[in-house]
Amino acid sequence: MEERVPLASGPMSRRPRTTDASPSSRIRTQQVDDDERESRRRRFNPSLLLSPTYLLHKIILVLNIVLTFLLFPVRKVVNLLLPPGEFDNLSQSAVSNGAAKAFIKSFTAEYITPLQKQQSEDDDSESLECPFVEKGYTATVNDIANQGRLHEENGDENPPPPLLLIYVHSPLHGKVPSFLKKTFCNPRVLSLLNQHTNSGTLTCWGGSIHTADGANAMKTLQASSFPFLSLVRVESARNSNSDQTSVQRKVELLFRMEGPALQNISPNSLHSHLSNSLVKYQAILSEAAMKRLQRQEEIRLREEQDREYREALEADQRREREKLEQQRLKEEEERRMQEEIEKAETERLNKIDFAKRTLSMNGDEEPDPNDKSIKQARIRLMLPSGKRLDRRFRGDDTIDVVRSFLILHFHENDVGIENFQLSSNYPKKTLADGSKTLEEEDLCPQAVIMVQDLDA
Numbered sequence: 001m002e003e004r005v006p007l008a009s010g011p012m013s014r015r016p017r018t019t020d021a022s023p024s025s026r027i028r029t030q031q032v033d034d035d036e037r038e039s040r041r042r043r044f045n046p047s048l049l050l051s052p053t054y055l056l057h058k059i060i061l062v063l064n065i066v067l068t069f070l071l072f073p074v075r076k077v078v079n080l081l082l083p084p085g086e087f088d089n090l091s092q093s094a095v096s097n098g099a100a101k102a103f104i105k106s107f108t109a110e111y112i113t114p115l116q117k118q119q120s121e122d123d124d125s126e127s128l129e130c131p132f133v134e135k136g137y138t139a140t141v142n143d144i145a146n147q148g149r150l151h152e153e154n155g156d157e158n159p160p161p162p163l164l165l166i167y168v169h170s171p172l173h174g175k176v177p178s179f180l181k182k183t184f185c186n187p188r189v190l191s192l193l194n195q196h197t198n199s200g201t202l203t204c205w206g207g208s209i210h211t212a213d214g215a216n217a218m219k220t221l222q223a224s225s226f227p228f229l230s231l232v233r234v235e236s237a238r239n240s241n242s243d244q245t246s247v248q249r250k251v252e253l254l255f256r257m258e259g260p261a262l263q264n265i266s267p268n269s270l271h272s273h274l275s276n277s278l279v280k281y282q283a284i285l286s287e288a289a290m291k292r293l294q295r296q297e298e299i300r301l302r303e304e305q306d307r308e309y310r311e312a313l314e315a316d317q318r319r320e321r322e323k324l325e326q327q328r329l330k331e332e333e334e335r336r337m338q339e340e341i342e343k344a345e346t347e348r349l350n351k352i353d354f355a356k357r358t359l360s361m362n363g364d365e366e367p368d369p370n371d372k373s374i375k376q377a378r379i380r381l382m383l384p385s386g387k388r389l390d391r392r393f394r395g396d397d398t399i400d401v402v403r404s405f406l407i408l409h410f411h412e413n414d415v416g417i418e419n420f421q422l423s424s425n426y427p428k429k430t431l432a433d434g435s436k437t438l439e440e441e442d443l444c445p446q447a448v449i450m451v452q453d454l455d456a
Helices: 023-043 046-050 052-081 092-120 137-153 176-184 187-199 212-221 267-362 399-412
Strands: 163-169 202-208 228-239 246-258 376-382 388-394 420-425 428-430 446-453
Touching (some): 092 137, 092 176, 092 187, 092 202, 137 163, 137 228, 163 212, 163 267, 176 187, 176 267, 187 267, 212 228, 246 267, 267 399, 376 399, 388 399
Parallel strands (some): 163 202, 376 446
Antiparallel strands (some): 163 228, 376 388, 420 428, 420 446
């Protein structure tokens, strides 16, 4: 039994040793232990702790932790002294809308409210409001373009897009307040703007050049002097170059005034310019509506013509089918009649052949009246025409022999009797059984047989 050596607590005492191991085994074990010690020595290199990169990384980490704790009270104090602004942490559209609302609030307080107070003394005056929309410049233009696209797709359900009146405000310009008070906020001008804004034919946007939207509008319209006022028509232009059709904006300038020209204009002249532009736009809308109605009428007429053409084509096809059906029925009727004629002719020929065979079997000639060796029957046949046929038959001839004689007589003399029956008067009976002899029917030595045409 091998004896285990107790393990030491050091790092080199993890492999058990046996006391009775061979020299070669001990040598291999010693080599493995040496390799492990060398590997651990290479992995744990104390010189790495003194490298500049390692020391710099540790210093930065420590400084970061220290600064975080030291600057936390400072950040709290800054937030208390300088709270977040109104437009901080907002999206671009929210900032634009907020700037538009702030401009309307300032514009209303400075120009509209005094005018409303002045009008409150006059009960007959019309109530005036700020005409500007509470949206950013880009959002306003996009809304009008989308409305124009919807109107082009379905003008009956979607109203036409409004014109866009753009006012770019420069608050530091000395002539701007005078223009706003005397001209733009003139009750007649504001009444015109409010009237068309409420009817949906005009949208007014205003913004300061000190905001991003105002600067964007000034750059787009190339405004160089103030005050600046323009009336534009926004149209939607489809772009089908990409995989998905997109709607782009197309701005058409209808009215533009800026700088001294706008500073010196009278309220009546501004009213006339705006009114004429709006009237011209109404004429354009009316013409477009007439063209749309004309297109709809043309489409309706074309659809009606197509419907009438389809109905006429279907009627012609129906008549052609009926004609073909009648022709088919006529051909079938002719074929059926021909088959019936052929069948009747075949039956007639079969009857004639049967009659010839029957007579040949029983003797084609009449028996000799002087021959006393056979029993004879003198038969008078009364035809439907009143003609009489007299013939002698043997007493043992059957009724079929008499019928065969009549069939051959009718065929040879072109008498049109096909179906007939035989009957006697004394005794009165119908001779329907063709297998009975004349003697059995008591037609010997003489008798009268009536021939009846069943087709008459």
